Amino acid sequence: MDSLGGSGMSAYANGDPKTTVMRQIQQEAAVQNARMLVEKLNEHCFERCVPKPGSSLSKGEETCFTACMEKYMTAWNVVSRQYVSRIQKEAQSGQPNAMF
């Protein structure tokens, strides 16, 4: 999970238009990706860690959340590696690649 936002917005004003457009597109993609991850993280971990919402988050629930977040991100990376190597293999072997 690289670059969940990044900085470097300041270099915009005087860069050439091509680079600026490219950077904006990348920035937009990174934000979109981060937003998706946060949404999924919350969805899963809330379901798993807070089965019965009380009047406040308990210490245990918070600990569960921390572990769950780490687990989800690790899982994301495992999936990423597996998926990318699979589509690469399929592209090489010329298999009709569904690219789900």
Place this chain on the structure above:
Amino acid sequence: MDLGPSTAQQLDLSKLTDRDKAELQQFVVNESQKSRIQQSIHSLTDICFRKCITSKISSGKLDRYEEPCMQNCVDRFMDANYVVLKELEKMRS
């Protein structure tokens, strides 16, 4: 992080040469593909996390059952996807 229209309006796109435009077009194609792949990864992680991480969450690491389960889940999902496509292809002809 707001990339509002103000930033875009300041850009003078008329200054782009044809080569710049071609380069940008290629860039957009690449980025779209990257974004589609990332979207698939999100969706697969969602599906497989639900299937593989079923015991109580006590550690941030994936244990020795969970990690292979996630890997198998990705591969089997794609196999299944392929079966569906093949079947549809058969129905078409």
